[in-house]
Amino acid sequence: MQWEVVIGLETHTQLQTKSKQFSGASTTYGAAPNTQACEVSIALPGVLPVLNKEAVECAIKFGLAIDAEMAPRSVFSRKNYFYPDLPKGYQISQFELPVVGKGKITIQVPATKNAEAYEKVINITRAHLEEDAGKSVHDAVEGMSGIDLNRAGTPLLEIVTEPDMRSAAEAVAYAKKLHELVQWIGICDGNMQEGSFRCDVNVSVRPKGSEKLGTRREIKNLNSFKFMQQAIEYETQWQIETLEDGGTIQQATVLFNPDTGETRAMRSKEEANDYRYFPDPDLLPLEVTEADKTRVKAEMPELPQALQARLISEYQLSAYDASTLTASRSLADYFVAVVNAGAEPKQAANWVMGTLSAKLNAEEKNILEAPISPKLLASLLKRLSEGVLSSSGAKHVFERIWNESSESAQIISVNEFGGLDKELRIIDEIILKDDLKQVSDTGAIEAIINEVLAANQAMVDEYKAGKEKAFNALVGQCMKASKGKANPAQVNELLKAKLG
Structure with missing residues (x-):
C-alpha cells in the first residue's frame, strides 16, 4: 500500500515585549531562577491580569503580514490543566474567538534529487495570544526537581496551520518561512536555542487517495529545523510500519530524542474538551478597531514579497537574487544600504550573496556582525568599477578590512586623500600601502x-x-x-x- 503523510504545525512564538502578557514583570532571558516572577506570575490570591497592549500590536502585525481575517472582538479563556510549573492551575489563552483568524503563507520548497523546486500556499487556521508556563528544572540539586517561574506569563502568539503539508521538506520550508517572517516584522527574536520559537508538529498517515485523516501524534517542542526534519521522517516511517504490521495508532504527545533520532510517546493526547475551556472572568473582551490596524500597518516594514518585487522592478535583479537577498530583513537592509551608498545593484548583489555571505558563513557570523559596513563595501565596489582595482585586488582589500575588524584601522593622513569620504580614504590607503592599483595605461x-x-x-x-x-x-x-x-x-x- 502507498501512504501519504499529513502534517500540521502549531508554533509558539515568543513576542518581543519588555513585560509579560498580563503583568509588568520583565521578560529578559537568562535571569536567576524566579527573580522575574511577580505576584501575577506565581498566582497569589486576589491578583488580577492586565493585558499587554504591545503584545496585541504584535498579533495585529502578524495578521496584517499574512493577510488574515482579524476578529474585531476576541475573548480570553482559561485552559485548565495541572502541572507543577503552572501555578494558577490554568493557562490564559484564546479558544473560540482568537484575535487572528484565517490567513496564508506562501512557501518555496527546495529541489531534491527526485523533484524540482515548487511553491505552495499553507493556510493558517488561527493565531491566538496566550501566556507561557514556567519550567521544571531537574537535578539542579541532586535527586531533586525545582520550578523556575521566570517564563510564566511570557507573551506568546500560537500560530496554527491547516494540515496542508505532505512531507518533512514542506514542513521545514514552512517553519523557516514563518521564522523569517516573525523576525522581519519585529515581533519575535527567533532565538530557537532560548525557546523563543518552538514548533509542535502533528503527524498522521493515510492511504494515498483517501480523504479521511489518520490518527495524529504530536511531536512537541522542536527547536531546530534539522531535528524537525529528522523527527517527521522517523515518525512517518514508524506510523507506516505500525499500520502495515496490523497495529493501530493511538493519539499521543511524543518527544524527539536527537541522540537516537527516534520519537517516543510521552502521554496520551488530550482533546479540547479535556481542558474545560471557559471565558476568563477577569479579562474584558479584546477589541481591535480599523484605526488600530491602520496605525500598526503604518509602523510596519516593507514585507519580503513586496521588497522582492521592488528589487526586480527597480534594480533589475533576477527573481533568484531578490529571493536570496530577502532571506532575512538584516540581509535585505544591508544590501539596500550598499546600493543607497552608490553601488551598482547587480554588482552589490553579487558581492553580498557571494564574497560577504561566504565569509559570514565560514566564521558563523550574521550580517549584523560583519566588520565591513555597507558604505565601506560600496566604496570598495566604486574603486572596482572605476578600474582602480582588479577583481583579485578588491578581494585582497576586502580581506584586509575584514581581518583588521575596524573601519578606521591604519588610516594615514596624506594630501591625496584629503577631500575623500572616510570610507574611500580607507580603501585608497590599503591600495597605496599594498601596491594594488590596477595598471590601465x-x-x-x-x-x-x-x-x-x-x-x-x-x-x-x-x-x-x-x-x-x-x-x-x-x-x-x-x-x-x-x-x-x-x-x-x-x-x-x-x-x-x-x-x-
Missing part, C-alpha cells in the same frame, strides 16, 4: 604584451594554428608579468589586436 600594457609575445613564440604559433587555449595561456602570461595588476579586459583587447 595602454602603453604600459602593450609593453608587457610585447615582452610576453617575444618570449612565447610557440604559443603564438599554436594560436595562429587555431588553438584557442593558447590565447588564454598568453593572457595568463601577461597577467603574471604584470604581477596581476594589468586590467584583464585591456589585456584581452590589446592582445587580440596584436595577434591579428
Whole structure:
C-alpha cells in the first residue's frame, strides 16, 4: 500500500515585549531562577491580569503580514490543566474567538534529487495570544526537581496551520518561512536555542487517495529545523510500519530524542474538551478597531514579497537574487544600504550573496556582525568599477578590512586623500600601502604584451594554428608579468589586436 503523510504545525512564538502578557514583570532571558516572577506570575490570591497592549500590536502585525481575517472582538479563556510549573492551575489563552483568524503563507520548497523546486500556499487556521508556563528544572540539586517561574506569563502568539503539508521538506520550508517572517516584522527574536520559537508538529498517515485523516501524534517542542526534519521522517516511517504490521495508532504527545533520532510517546493526547475551556472572568473582551490596524500597518516594514518585487522592478535583479537577498530583513537592509551608498545593484548583489555571505558563513557570523559596513563595501565596489582595482585586488582589500575588524584601522593622513569620504580614504590607503592599483595605461600594457609575445613564440604559433587555449595561456602570461595588476579586459583587447 502507498501512504501519504499529513502534517500540521502549531508554533509558539515568543513576542518581543519588555513585560509579560498580563503583568509588568520583565521578560529578559537568562535571569536567576524566579527573580522575574511577580505576584501575577506565581498566582497569589486576589491578583488580577492586565493585558499587554504591545503584545496585541504584535498579533495585529502578524495578521496584517499574512493577510488574515482579524476578529474585531476576541475573548480570553482559561485552559485548565495541572502541572507543577503552572501555578494558577490554568493557562490564559484564546479558544473560540482568537484575535487572528484565517490567513496564508506562501512557501518555496527546495529541489531534491527526485523533484524540482515548487511553491505552495499553507493556510493558517488561527493565531491566538496566550501566556507561557514556567519550567521544571531537574537535578539542579541532586535527586531533586525545582520550578523556575521566570517564563510564566511570557507573551506568546500560537500560530496554527491547516494540515496542508505532505512531507518533512514542506514542513521545514514552512517553519523557516514563518521564522523569517516573525523576525522581519519585529515581533519575535527567533532565538530557537532560548525557546523563543518552538514548533509542535502533528503527524498522521493515510492511504494515498483517501480523504479521511489518520490518527495524529504530536511531536512537541522542536527547536531546530534539522531535528524537525529528522523527527517527521522517523515518525512517518514508524506510523507506516505500525499500520502495515496490523497495529493501530493511538493519539499521543511524543518527544524527539536527537541522540537516537527516534520519537517516543510521552502521554496520551488530550482533546479540547479535556481542558474545560471557559471565558476568563477577569479579562474584558479584546477589541481591535480599523484605526488600530491602520496605525500598526503604518509602523510596519516593507514585507519580503513586496521588497522582492521592488528589487526586480527597480534594480533589475533576477527573481533568484531578490529571493536570496530577502532571506532575512538584516540581509535585505544591508544590501539596500550598499546600493543607497552608490553601488551598482547587480554588482552589490553579487558581492553580498557571494564574497560577504561566504565569509559570514565560514566564521558563523550574521550580517549584523560583519566588520565591513555597507558604505565601506560600496566604496570598495566604486574603486572596482572605476578600474582602480582588479577583481583579485578588491578581494585582497576586502580581506584586509575584514581581518583588521575596524573601519578606521591604519588610516594615514596624506594630501591625496584629503577631500575623500572616510570610507574611500580607507580603501585608497590599503591600495597605496599594498601596491594594488590596477595598471590601465595602454602603453604600459602593450609593453608587457610585447615582452610576453617575444618570449612565447610557440604559443603564438599554436594560436595562429587555431588553438584557442593558447590565447588564454598568453593572457595568463601577461597577467603574471604584470604581477596581476594589468586590467584583464585591456589585456584581452590589446592582445587580440596584436595577434591579428
